[in-house]
Amino acid sequence: MLSPASKTKDHQTMNSRFIISLALFLFLNFLRNYSHTTEAAPTYLQNDCPDTTLFAPNSTYRSNLNALLPSLSSAAIDNADGFANATAGKDSPNRAYGLFLCRGDVGTTMCSECVATGAKDILRRCPNKRSSVIWYDECMLRYSDQPVYSVMETVPIYNMPDTGDVAEADRFVQLLGEAMNYAAERASGSKSGKKFAVVEASFTSSQKLYALAQCTSDLKGWDCNTCLRAVIADLPQGKRGGRSFTPTCTVRFELFPFYNTSVVAAAPLLPSSPPAPANGPKGKSNKSTVIIIAVAIPLGVAVLLFFVACFWHRSKPTTTYEVVQEEGGTTEITTIESLQYHLATIQAATNNFSHRNKLGEGGFGVVFQGKLPNGQEIAVKKLSKSSGQGVGEFKNEVALVAKLQHRNLVRLLGFCLKGEEKLLVYEFVPNKSLDYFLFDPNKRRQLDWSKRSKIISGVARGMLYLHEDSRFRIIHRDLKPSNVLLDSDMNPKISDFGMARIFGVDQTQASTNNIVGTFGYLSPEYAMRGQISTKSDVYSFGVLILEIISGKKNSSFFQSDGGENLASYAWKHWRAGTPLEVLDPLISNAYSIDEVVRCLNIGLLGVQQDPADRPSMASIVLMLSSRSVRLPQPRQPAFFLQRSMETQLNELVSDQSTSIPMPWSTNEMSITEVYPR
Ligand SMILES: *[C@@H]1O[C@H](CO)[C@@H](O)[C@H](O)[C@H]1NC(C)=O
Ligand SMILES: *[C@@H]1O[C@H](CO)[C@@H](O)[C@H](O)[C@H]1NC(C)=O
Numbered sequence: 220m221l222s223p224a225s226k227t228k229d230h231q232t233m234n235s236r237f238i239i240s241l242a243l244f245l246f247l248n249f250l251r252n253y254s255h256t257t258e259a260a261p262t263y264l265q266n267d268c269p270d271t272t273l274f275a276p277n278s279t280y281r282s283n284l285n286a287l288l289p290s291l292s293s294a295a296i297d298n299a300d301g302f303a304n305a306t307a308g309k310d311s312p313n314r315a316y317g318l319f320l321c322r323g324d325v326g327t328t329m330c331s332e333c334v335a336t337g338a339k340d341i342l343r344r345c346p347n348k349r350s351s352v353i354w355y356d357e358c359m360l361r362y363s364d365q366p367v368y369s370v371m372e373t374v375p376i377y378n379m380p381d382t383g384d385v386a387e388a389d390r391f392v393q394l395l396g397e398a399m400n401y402a403a404e405r406a407s408g409s410k411s412g413k414k415f416a417v418v419e420a421s422f423t424s425s426q427k428l429y430a431l432a433q434c435t436s437d438l439k440g441w442d443c444n445t446c447l448r449a450v451i452a453d454l455p456q457g458k459r460g461g462r463s464f465t466p467t468c469t470v471r472f473e474l475f476p477f478y479n480t481s482v483v484a485a486a487p488l489l490p491s492s493p494p495a496p497a498n499g500p501k502g503k504s505n506k507s508t509v510i511i512i513a514v515a516i517p518l519g520v521a522v523l524l525f526f527v528a529c530f531w532h533r534s535k536p537t538t539t540y541e542v543v544q545e546e547g548g549t550t551e552i553t554t555i556e557s558l559q560y561h562l563a564t565i566q567a568a569t570n571n572f573s574h575r576n577k578l579g580e581g582g583f584g585v586v587f588q589g590k591l592p593n594g595q596e597i598a599v600k601k602l603s604k605s606s607g608q609g610v611g612e613f614k615n616e617v618a619l620v621a622k623l624q625h626r627n628l629v630r631l632l633g634f635c636l637k638g639e640e641k642l643l644v645y646e647f648v649p650n651k652s653l654d655y656f657l658f659d660p661n662k663r664r665q666l667d668w669s670k671r672s673k674i675i676s677g678v679a680r681g682m683l684y685l686h687e688d689s690r691f692r693i694i695h696r697d698l699k700p701s702n703v704l705l706d707s708d709m710n711p712k713i714s715d716f717g718m719a720r721i722f723g724v725d726q727t728q729a730s731t732n733n734i735v736g737t738f739g740y741l742s743p744e745y746a747m748r749g750q751i752s753t754k755s756d757v758y759s760f761g762v763l764i765l766e767i768i769s770g771k772k773n774s775s776f777f778q779s780d781g782g783e784n785l786a787s788y789a790w791k792h793w794r795a796g797t798p799l800e801v802l803d804p805l806i807s808n809a810y811s812i813d814e815v816v817r818c819l820n821i822g823l824l825g826v827q828q829d830p831a832d833r834p835s836m837a838s839i840v841l842m843l844s845s846r847s848v849r850l851p852q853p854r855q856p857a858f859f860l861q862r863s864m865e866t867q868l869n870e871l872v873s874d875q876s877t878s879i880p881m882p883w884s885t886n887e888m889s890i891t892e893v894y895p896r
Contacts, residue, residue, distance in 0.1 A: 761825020
């Protein structure tokens with residue numbers, strides 16, 4: 220501390236003393252603030268222990284855990300970061316890794332109490348499991364036999380809705396989306412310390428929306444953002460409140476303050492008017508002003524740190540260097556390498572790309588089924604060689620797309636490069652694709668209404684995740700039934716997303732000459748002028764919904780004459796007040812008329828001519844999950860094909876079930892195939 224000062228330093232020492240007392244005073248005040256919250260016991264939420272691996276009660280792993288858990292408890296005492304990790308044991312199979320995270324606004328006393336409770340509870344709730352996570356309202360704690368430090372996880376994901384629907388749900392979801400996005404941005408953008416942010420926004424004159432986002436402090440900003448996007452996409456919609464969390468991040472919103480608002484100071488920000496509801500009737504926009512208030516660091520801590528920093532600076536004027544590891548540095552490279560598979564491995568897995576292993580052929584290449592030596596089933600896509608992408612770019616894009624993880628997306632596991640050969644390795648999804656069921660009169664019977672409705676909302680959630688990931692928004696460009704795979708429970712998983720990136724087509728360019736997509740699912744502005752946006756995906760989604768409801772293939776209309784397409788067929792019945800005529804006659808038993816009509820309504824909104832008239836995926840997810848949301852009436856849908864073009868396309872598109880990348884010059888409308896099939 221302070222050494223006896225020379226006369227010349229007296230002044231400075233006094234200053235320092237004053238600052239110390241002030242800092243102490245503030246610190247004590249700060250502690251007092253917390254004393255209210257320390258009385259209650261932590262509130263248990265959830266625990267997760269995959270039931271695969273066990274350890275014997277007298278094993279080395281158990282004794283390592285016995286050392287690990289108390290060390291986490293003691294690391295939580297007086298821990299201002301609200302986060303710590305620990306390891307116990309030396310050799311890999313028996314080594315135990317663990318960490319805890321306290322909610323950003325929770326005080327040190329409550330934090331250590333919560334961690335201590337968790338450390339006791341976790342083994343009781345999940346006896347003898349080699350890995351486990353436990354969540355409380357105030358903290359979370361986990362251990363594993365695999366390293367967990369700075370490993371982002373979006374699985375498992377839990378959501379907990381509040382009971383009670385929200386009034387004015389469509390305006391609410393808009394506001395919630397903005398608040399959550401902002402909180403996610405703030406939390407993941409935080410350069411050091413806690414990755415935590417809360418945002419407040421006024422919903423009505425008397426009601427405020429409170430939103431919170433937090434990642435474990437060890438995550439990189441990038442990973443934190445990816446994780447938060449996944450939990451945000453999973454939030455319960457149409458409810459007054461709810462939360463969603465994974466082992467590495469959490470979000471929550473309520474119409475009441477659920478965190479300690481006195482700890483998080485108010486910094487007014489973004490006084491903005493909300494964008495007019497995307498789905499609202501034109502001219503009737505909501506004028507209420509939104510003031511979003513955001514806070515990343517508790518004020519008390521900030522003030523304290525400020526004074527400590529001043530004092531530190533005065534008494535010890537040595538320069539300190541902060542080592543900041545940049546994203547894209549060495550760690551990123553190891554990540555990319557870890558995604559790379561050897562060609563020999565893939566050859567062995569697919570019986571050297573044997574014909575028997577062939578699953579299908581799409582616009583980007585042939586797909587093979589395979590099995591890795593560890594038993595994992597995979598699907599390998601052998602890309603057609605004409606991609607102009609350099610190796611480095613290719614790897615980067617693959618690494619980026621591999622980070623997109625959501626239960627309604629087919630997971631990209633990695634890639635393989637050998638000379639000209641470029642392969643993408645995906646998780647294997649057992650039940651083929653939606654078109655396999657939907658467009659086969661016998662198999663279609665298996666898709667009762669509840670399955671179809673589950674598929675519609677699953678695809679919507681997956682698309683929302685692709686669209687709302689602000690760091691690199693993905694526009695699918697080729698959403699259609701053959702790109703919706705089904706797992707063993709008939710849950711949908713979207714495939715082939717991010718291909719435009721991997722193939723080096725410019726995403727950011729609003730207008731592009733390279734149109735990738737499948738005739739029948741392309742929005743008019745994309746097909747005609749090459750304009751892409753999330754709304755062109757919404758168009759494809761609209762067509763998809765109409766196909767799922769009707770069991771009719773959009774393209775089946777093109778062969779028949781009369782200039783009708785699926786959208787205009789559905790529209791005719793909608794206008795005539797006979798919407799149920801559109802429903803697949805094979806759906807005979809249980810279905811909710813209301814649900815079918817809502818889905819049809821949403822499908823028709825999706826295929827509107829003007830992109831601005833199409834709802835966003837966020838609105839669609841809400842419309843699907845909450846009956847209290849009033850749906851706008853659709854107008855006459857897009858019908859854009861000129862006869863001559865239609866004929867040309869019919870000739871080109873001989874097999875509707877394969878994806879056809881269609882690059883054509885925007886001026887001349889002449890069609891040439893660039894990628895070999
Ligand atoms: C653990 O206990 C079981 C029976 O309870 C015994 O068979 C086994 O040898 C023990 N293992 C060790 C490492 O002590
Ligand atoms: C936390 O994890 C990091 C990375 O694995 C490790 O280097 C560090 O030693 C861990 N801390 C403790 C206290 O075990």
